[in-house]
Amino acid sequence: MGMDRREFIKSCSLVAMMGLLFGCRKVSLDALAAGEPGLAQFEEEVKLAISHAKRQFDLVKVARPGLLEIPGASSVNRFGMAIDLDLCDGCGKCILACNVENNVPLVPAEDAARGRFMHWIDMHGSAPFMCAHCGKAPCERVCPTGAANHTPDGLSAMMYKRCTGSRFCGANCPVQARKFNFNDARKLGLAHQFNKNIPLRDKGVMEKCSLCLHRLQDDRLKFKTSLTVGATAEEWRGRGVKTACSESCPKNAIIFGNWLDDESPLVQRTKNRVLYAPRELANLDPSVVFMRGRR
Template sequence: MNHTRRNFLKFAGLTAAGLCVASVGGVMAAGPGSTIKDGEKALKAKRWGMVIDSKRLGTKEAIEPLVKACHAVHNVPDIPGKQNVKWIWAAGFEESFDQPNNYMDEGLEKRQFALLCNHCTEAPCVRVCPTKATYKRPDGIVAMDYHRCIGCRYCMAGCPFGARSFNFMEPRLHLDAAKLNKEFPTRMRGVVEKCNFCVERLALGKMPACVEASQGAIVFGDLSDPASEVRKVLREHYTIRRKPALGTEPGVYYII
């Protein structure tokens, strides 16, 4: 009884905190035609993209600061067990790229890779969503409207990268109210969520949280601009993308 009461009070407190930022939450999660407004210093691009240096971010220990930064900014719950929600995580080569090689270099075989939503040009998750809760912005970011999500999980079945998480449990019970980011909405049970390339930070002129936490190991910018830093990095380094044969055209590249 006491345990149930504590959970109820914790949920009530987090719900109240969520309601305090309801207007912000609606803006951040809004779909096409939303009222979201860019600030004076907003960062803009025709096609946002990311390059991750896997040589510098090649261990779980190196990737963990990115995970913590991302999850703290976006109120991602830490739910024990297989039902944990993730926006960015670490995985081995074969899980990341689905390219088995019996004679792979040992260093590459043991390397970990930072995985997240690929914000595909031809995003299958967008096509299969029946309520348009998942949609693609003009700048190439695949975003979500949490209020439209009905929890059908079609997007999870359609995504070939495992980049989406479903809230089987009440996520607000697994958040620390003292550490809650009141500038970003919390979610509810039955809703899918994923990386959003930090659209709320871009609107304020800030780079994505993982980019800032990477200390230069992740480059983010406009793929359509030949003079951008991200295009410069792509010219100077050999990179690969996840499952390119599927034709989804991922917006995330990895320096190997």
């Protein structure tokens, strides 16, 4: 070998040190091999998704969303969004912002090639579409465990830990707004936890737009613990909260707000507009609607 004792000990200790360092790693081998995806890869995928845009929905007129028709519904809060199709130009910044805010994973190459992404917002035609948080949600009534349910505030909520992956909700959504975690994104190195407050979902659960529930929760908590609570006896109305997509839209085409609050930008900007929804959802009392043209 030609190695003397000293060099041998040096190389052994070097190997041992490398082994220890390697063993101390917090990142799994697979992720290390795959590499944690960076923002650039997410941007690439959003561009790919836009190029795979599905057909535009058949839109029909809907009435303005009002009080929720479920027992125990809040009489002051019903959160929703309106997307102004006149302003939207299909740039896709909302999709990227949503993915970053909610730690939405990438998908493997074969799925991307077939146009199946995990994005909570999909492009239909040149308009973004996400879960409409229907008041009479078909997904919630067929979920066997109750993981898909409705909050009194009008959000179609998802409990990841209660999901058993039966995918009945996904089958019953008339517009396929729900996504299923076919893969363990963490293990395959397809996920990046941009937002530390949001968990990465396990393999086998369904997910969809949550109307940035976490932002609403944080705002509610701040409101409840603020010093003015006892003094003003007001209720929390979610004023000032914006979802990630509405925040990121350069044209302000996505408006988030409270349908039951007259001061909410949602109510004010939809005052004189005609509201539309996809034909399949028109009878299901959607909270997320489209706007086009003037009254």
